[in-house]
Amino acid sequence: MSALDIAVDYDAIADNVRTLSARAGDAEVMAVVKADAYGHGLVEAGRAAREGGATWLGVAQPHEALALRAGGDTGRIFTWLYGTEVPARALIAADVDLSVNSTEVLGEIISVARDLTVAPRLHICVDTGLGREGVTLHDLPGLITVAQEAQREGLIQIVGMWSHLAWADRPGHSTIDLQAENFRAAVLMAEEREIQLEVRHLANSACTLTRPDLHFDLVRPGIAVYGLPPVPDPDGENFGLRPAMSVRSRVILVKDVPEGQGVSYGHEYITPHRTTLGLVSAGYADGVFRAGGNQAEVAIRGRRYRIAGRVCMDQFVVDLGSGTEVSEGDAVTLIGPDGPGARDWATAVDTIDYEIVCRFGGLRDKERA
Numbered sequence: 001m002s003a004l005d006i007a008v009d010y011d012a013i014a015d016n017v018r019t020l021s022a023r024a025g026d027a028e029v030m031a032v033v034k035a036d037a038y039g040h041g042l043v044e045a046g047r048a049a050r051e052g053g054a055t056w057l058g059v060a061q062p063h064e065a066l067a068l069r070a071g072g073d074t075g076r077i078f079t080w081l082y083g084t085e086v087p088a089r090a091l092i093a094a095d096v097d098l099s100v101n102s103t104e105v106l107g108e109i110i111s112v113a114r115d116l117t118v119a120p121r122l123h124i125c126v127d128t129g130l131g132r133e134g135v136t137l138h139d140l141p142g143l144i145t146v147a148q149e150a151q152r153e154g155l156i157q158i159v160g161m162w163s164h165l166a167w168a169d170r171p172g173h174s175t176i177d178l179q180a181e182n183f184r185a186a187v188l189m190a191e192e193r194e195i196q197l198e199v200r201h202l203a204n205s206a207c208t209l210t211r212p213d214l215h216f217d218l219v220r221p222g223i224a225v226y227g228l229p230p231v232p233d234p235d236g237e238n239f240g241l242r243p244a245m246s247v248r249s250r251v252i253l254v255k256d257v258p259e260g261q262g263v264s265y266g267h268e269y270i271t272p273h274r275t276t277l278g279l280v281s282a283g284y285a286d287g288v289f290r291a292g293g294n295q296a297e298v299a300i301r302g303r304r305y306r307i308a309g310r311v312c313m314d315q316f317v318v319d320l321g322s323g324t325e326v327s328e329g330d331a332v333t334l335i336g337p338d339g340p341g342a343r344d345w346a347t348a349v350d351t352i353d354y355e356i357v358c359r360f361g362g363l364r365d366k367e368r369a
């Protein structure tokens with residue numbers, strides 16, 4: 001048995017997509033399953049998202065789109081992260097919708113399309129202010145000219161335009177409206193040049209949950225699909241979403257120690273009184289963040305315990321207090337409905353829950369291999 005038992009509740013993913021679909025109203029849902037579905041398993045999570053009503057799946061990297069097809073997915077798939085080295089031939093053969101980041105990438109796709117009988121479906125990515133992927137508003141007219149020409153020749157079809165927000169997780173931030181305004185201008189620019197857009201898309205999870213006016217035709221939630229909304233629910237109901245990943249380990253040793261006992265390397269925890277320590281058989285080599293020492297909590301038999309002292313390579317200790325009922329073999333919940341959430345770990349180790357699930361999810365893969 002491995003040190004960490006990492007499980008994914010795929011019904012939760014399907015239910016979360018149903019919940020997000022209801023919130024999206026008339027807009028369709030593209031479930032973002034990049035990075036092995038944020039560590040939840042690309043093909044399995046993709047299947048669950050389809051079950052929940054996702055009409056699109058979105059991935060950053062081309063190989064992920066091809067892996068979804070190889071896994072049997074037959075719906076609309078969108079991929080966006082590549083340069084001119086894009087494996088356009090394979091992606092077009094797999095009927096994947098492609099993003100266009102620049103006139104150079106567009107040129108590459110057009111040159112591949114010349115040898116083909118099908119015209120690939122393309123979505124123009126506009127940098128409306130994130131300062132990351134996409135064509136700037138300044139360069140957009142030039143790209144549209146090239147696209148229009150190729151479309152007239154029947155080589156490509158521009159079906160979408162999209163962008164991504166910088167501050168969606170800060171509802172009310174001034175850049176959100178500014179980016180939306182830029183996005184509308186970009187859409188208008190394309191439409192004025194005879195480009196008929198099937199889908200315009202801008203909203204990530206935070207925007208899907210907080211800005212219904214910016215859903216356009218399609219929303220692209222990622223983290224919320226896995227039950228981890230990036231903004232607090234004003235109603236305190238987690239937006240009706242349920243975390244899908246749980247991470248567990250075991251207590252392998254329980255022992256009594258006196259007051260003043262230093263615990264683990266460097267004795268960064270000293271027992272404040274006579275107590276009982278529990279040893280858990282998972283450490284940083286297994287993916288337990290070392291920064292969680294004296295910070296992060298776990299749950300055993302439904303009770304929370306802070307990690308006592310440093311997290312070691314393959315073990316850590318908790319102070320169970322006196323009179324504990326915890327015994328060897330008990331399950332230790334690092335993340336789960338009966339314990340802390342990914343967000344709690346993120347706070348404890350100073351990161352975001354996205355990184356927590358990606359990290360544990362990466363280990364899940366290794367286990368299966």
Ligand SMILES: *Cc1c(COP(=O)(O)O)cnc(C)c1O
Pocket residue numbers: 032034060164203204205206220221222223224230
């Ligand atoms: C990751 C990503 C998303 C999903 O973002 P969340 O914050 O996880 O909802 C949507 N669109 C793009 C372009 C992304 O890179």
